[in-house]
Amino acid sequence: MTHAVDLTVSEKRQLTPSSVELTFAVPEELHKSFAFKPGQYLTLSQEIDGDKVRRSYSLCSAPHQNTWKVGIKKVDKGLFSTWAHDIIYPGASIKVFAPEGKFTINPGPDDDQNYLAFAAGSGITPIMSMIQAVMAQAPRATFTLVYGNQSPEHTMFLKELEALEQLHPDRFKMILFYSRSSVPGTRFGRIESSSIKHLFLNDLNGTLFNQFLLCGPEQMIQTLKEILPEQGAKAENIHDELFFSTSEQAAELKQGQCALTIVLDGENTVLTVDKNTPVLDAALDHDLDPPYSCQGGICSSCIARVTHGQAQMIKNQILTDAEVAEGLVLTCQTLALSDELTVDYDEA
Incomplete structure (x- = not known):
């Protein structure tokens, strides 16, 4: 599922003075789409003060419990976390994307680890x-x-x-x-x-x-x-x-423009962008709706595959060397190196 659905907050529980737990009511017809592994997260989307804001929050419930709960800690100047902590109430609706994430385990009866x-x-x-x-x-x-x-x-x-x-x-x-x-x-x-x-x-x-x-x-x-x-x-x-994340890796910025082709939901969109503009930013600036969340290179929501041209990532703390060799990139961190670049979200 690449698009968000509206889910109702069925319960809000105060965990600590600065953190809450939100429980979402997932309709039975969406249980298959929202099936998850231990360790995965939900991406939540909400318009706050006129801006569309997305953030990822890990599921703290386990799959066998058949519930969808996330823990949210209020952070200083955190737009979404402050809204979730102070404003959201049971019965409210939030746009939620299906679970994703690579930080998972797969426990079972034969697991003796x-x-x-x-x-x-x-x-x-x-x-x-x-x-x-x-x-x-x-x-x-x-x-x-x-x-x-x-x-x-x-x-x-x-x-x-x-x-x-x-x-x-x-x-x-x-x-x-x-x-x-x-x-x-x-x-x-x-x-x-x-x-x-x-x-x-x-x-x-x-x-x-x-x-x-x-x-x-x-x-x-x-x-x-x-x-x-x-x-x-x-x-x-x-x-x-x-x-x-506190580290900033230096990327060698390239001058000039790039013919950027974005493959998303079966459609090709060709954009002319500056080479020092991240692919995700370019897509959002042109009113496309690619998957994304943190915009800081520490989640995996915006992964896509480079199928033509050359690119570099400003930083990468998610993808393995093997995945990068296969062409996978975090588009929020991806800059064009070549004059033409094709990035495919559908093949990621």
Whole structure:
């Protein structure tokens, strides 16, 4: 499904002083289109103060629960998150795109893996879906969560996670870090290099982990990507989703214009654009409706395939080298290098 549908917010629940959980009522006829894997997200679209705004929020419910819930943390100057936190109410309608995302797992009866997840702040939302799925659908698997926040009051899903730990004491373990609160039974500080190494020498020592799931700010993920291989983790078993990006990669801007052909919904549209204009921006400027969400290169909503010409990405923290070699690009980050460029959304 490439177009959004109107869904009703059936429930709004306050999780912390700065975060809410929204539940969407998905009609039965859309259940197949909205089927999802643990870890995927929904893209929400809403007109706010005269501007159409899209944002992606991870599903925090698990597929077997047959519910569609997202967790939204209010961020400073965040247009959509502020609207969702302060304005939206049960019974309201929001345009929602079908679930997508590559940060997923596939637990089942034969799954006997040991999962290790690191999350910070709202990075818990996709991990929450994964934990519930593993506990319900993979009785032979275990799950260890290392979870960082400022304080218990600002910890999303704390009560639910504690309940899961009590229900599955042999299969689910949680290690909490608080940067601004000293709480018995938890760690004081952040999930950083020294604390991660200390965990592997102590709490995590003796368990052979098979899958590593990382979700949160860029610095935490980069640190973990450096340390985990030292602890025996294979690169193909380390999966991450970036929630906050601070890095800016420099791209060599090309002068001149490009004949850009955009293939979308079976139609070819030819545009004349500056080579230093991202493909997605060019499409939106010409009133096309390609899939997109974050516009910052940290989700996968705007993926397309370059089928003719040459292009470069300003930054890429989603696609693998193999996918890039196949021509896949994040169009919000894609600049033309050649005088002609064809980008196909339908073949992505």
